[in-house]
Amino acid sequence: MVEQASFITSLVTSFVVFCILLVAYSILSRRPGNAVIYYPLSILRGEDAAALVKRRSPISWITDSFKASEADIVAAGGLDAAVYMHLFTAALQIILLSSLYCVPVLIPLASTSNYNEVQSQMDANFTSTNFDNLGMGNVEPKSNKIWAFMVGMVWVSIATYFVLWRSFRLVVDMRDREQASEHARPQQFTLLIRDIPKKERDSKETRKEQVEHFFNRTHPGAFDRVELVHNLKPVEKLFTEREEALRALEHAEAVWELSKKKTDGVEGERPMHKTGWMGLFGPKVDSIDYWRAKSEELTPQVQAEQKRTRQDLEQDAAFVIFNDRRSATEASQAVHAPHALRWKVSQAPEPEEVNWNALHIPSWNRATRRTLVNILTFFLVIFYMIPIAFVASLTTLENLEKLLPFVHSVQNIPVLREAISAYLPQVALLLFLALLPKIMLLLSQQEGFASQAQVVRSASAKYFYFIIFNVFLGVTIFGAVFSNIESVSFLIKQSQLSASRVVQLFGSKLPPVASYYITYVALKFFIGYGLEVSRVIPLVMFTIKRRFKCKTERELKEAWAPGPFTYHKSIASDLLILTICLCYAVIAPMILPFAFMYYALGWLVMRNQALHVHVPDFESHGSMWPHIHNRILAALFVAQITALGYFGVKEFPYTAILIILPVCSAIFYLFCRQNYYPSVAVVSLWVAAEVPKAKPSPGEIVEAYTPPCMQEGHPGIRDKRSNLATKLESTVDSVL
Secondary structure (H helix, E strand, C coil): CCCHHHHHHHHHHHHHHHHHHHHHHHHHCCCHHHHHHHCHHHHHCCCCHHHHHHCCCCCHHHHHHHHCCHHHHHHHHHHHHHHHHHHHHHHHHHHHHHHHHHHHHHHHHHHCCCHHHHHHHHCCCCCCCCCHHHCHHHCCCCCCCHHHHHHHHHHHHHHHHHHHHHHHHHHHHHHHHHHCCCECCHHHHEEEEECCCCCCCCCCCCHHHHHHHHHHHHCCCCEEEEEEEECCHHHHHHHHHHHHHHHHHHHHHHHHHHHHHHCCCCCCCCCEEECCHHHCCCCEEEHHHHHHHHHHHHHHHHHHHHHHHHHHCEEEEEEEEECCHHHHHHHHCCCCCCCCCCCEEEECCCHHHECHHHCCCCHHHHHHHHHHHHHHHHHHHHHHHHHHHHHHCCCCHHHHHHHCHHHHHHHHCHHHHHHHHHHHHHHHHHHHHCCHHHHHHHHHCCCCCCEHHHHHHHHHHHHHHHHHHHHHHHHHHHHHHCCCHHHHHHHHCCCCCCHHHHHHHHHHHHHHHHHHHHHHHHHHHHHHHHHHHHCHHHHHHHHHHHHHCCCCHHHHHHHHCCCCCCHHHHHHHHHHHHHHHHHHCCCCCCHHHHHHHHHHHHHHHHHHHHHHCCCCCCCCCCCCHHHHHHHHHHHHHHHHHHHHHHHHHCCCCCHHHHHHHHHHHHHHHHHHHHHCHHHHHCCCHHHHCCCCCECCCHHHHHHHCCCHHHCCCCCCCCCCCCHHHHHCCCCCCCCC
16 A cells, blocks of 8 residues: 555654654753743652753653653652553563564565465556565465464464453552552542432421431441532633633733833833623723723622522532541442432542532433433444545555546656655544544543543543544555555446455455555654654744733743643554554564554653653543553454454465454453452452551541532632642742
8 A cells, every 4th residue: 555665755754753853852851941841740849940951861751761660650640640651561562472473483484475476467456565575465375374374363362361461460459559558538538429319308308418317327427427519500600700800800910010011110001902702892991900890790799609509509419428448438339229220329539530510410311421422423433434435545646646637747756756655644544533532522521420530531432442443444444445446446346246356355455554554653653752752832832822922920830731641542542553563463563563663662752751741630540441451452352353354365274263362352351350340440448448647637528529619718710730730839930
């Protein structure tokens, strides 16, 4: 699918761009004024920017990544970041173990065959490159050499099982150590109660008394208090409106102060604005007076709405605070009511990750929402197959020229021709995928999950399934079948349309698809990781905001806030590369070195980002690993099914032996689900029984589980940065 010259051009140019980005990083990260972009987490933890920049060299990010232990990663980015880093470690181990057999054994066997040469002599439409001759596609059908490839598939499967088994045990141990920490956290003492039944008509109990009565019967003396969940939408609307007014007032006052400095202490020019739509229409008013009056008008309204919310807007959910974390853990794992749809009890999410607007949604509503969202996701996947298939069909300039004749002029410019041939499919594919993570996250937010971690996992799963069915299967199938216009004509001719001919066409085109994926992987790790470590885009955005938008210290801090890892996007993308690697590890073993470089570079870059850059929004204590584990196992299952089909294309008489591999994967999945998944889904009583040296008081827990819009005495402006960034506040005036 990718000509050899285009393939080499892609690798060389990607490497050159990567080197340029590294040089940019080396220069830009040495400037103290840019420290908030390259080391924001370190600065938030109190390190001096000038001293930090002075002691770091251009390769410090590499040495720091190598030296950092898992404890360092947990301390800097939390257990979620450590689990995400372990995805790269596990992938590297799988690829390295697979390469020990596939590279030295299978590549020489394929290179000494000449099936592609024979096919090109018999079929004028058949195309292959020297690179394709290093894969299984160059081996003659029914050849005894295929035995070695079959052993390779078994070896890759065993290596994956071994690494996943060790990884799950490691993650469980990491999670237990974190949960048994000497410093207890509010969520360890708190339970979330959903689906509280309606009170009896003749009952005089309040909703709070109803919950207290229920838990006095089921857990007498074990809990301290009950905090009901309220409908926050009315007060949140007023609170947000007042917050916008306070921000505008703060901004206007800062603008006025700056105008005073420009006029050497004279009164200065007070800012003015129009009150109509987007500040373009309506009467012109003094901004400071207008926004001050607006905020003063809204303050009593917010206070009145807070009082009304506490009294009248109670919902069918509550938080119950227990006296110790062992009692809370024990209660979270018990069935509390004869009716399965009532009194659903679970460990409360971390305060920062509570999805407040979804806590009241009943079970039947949540089930309905998830069904509808899954249906929408299914149609979204099907809809996107159309442009993905079209992109896959335009992987060469020759095909594009038949649809757009004016492209013929490009053929006369060798450099431009090779560059377009190398990058056209990958760039178009990345553009199609750019909006998908946000769409999947939006859909997952409608499913009624209680925590943000559940929303992120659901979005990641949807995006993973999407890119598997569209990017992997879509490009593989459609790219193989429609790699040239003659193939389309072949399928349209009903006289030639038969199952055997389709299988033969698919089998002949599958190995060249590996070249496309190798180019795709190279583009991802050279350009993607180059942009990640150089942080050129965040630096440009920060520079623009600082120059034209930021007038207050608050706006400045929010402008350079690095944000968390985008797990819902990055995990699925990383798993796609592993899926491609596993599927082509035997068919085209040359993909293994490129996949190894992807994860090796990713291991270095992401560890540096976890240590110095990204600040998490919340902490789910490694609950993402079962999701990662299952998707890696699903990738192996897809690889085994792919091998089963491709060995059949090669007419190998013993292909049926491979049927045992998907069965082994299913058995391994059940084994891990039964033995390891419960240790991540809940906290064991043995771990919860550890007595902490320090624990939050009930009052502190109540304050933690009170949303900002309901907090008395709240300043009125919420920090748009992550919660950890707010906690790690430090002075950065000297830096900026």
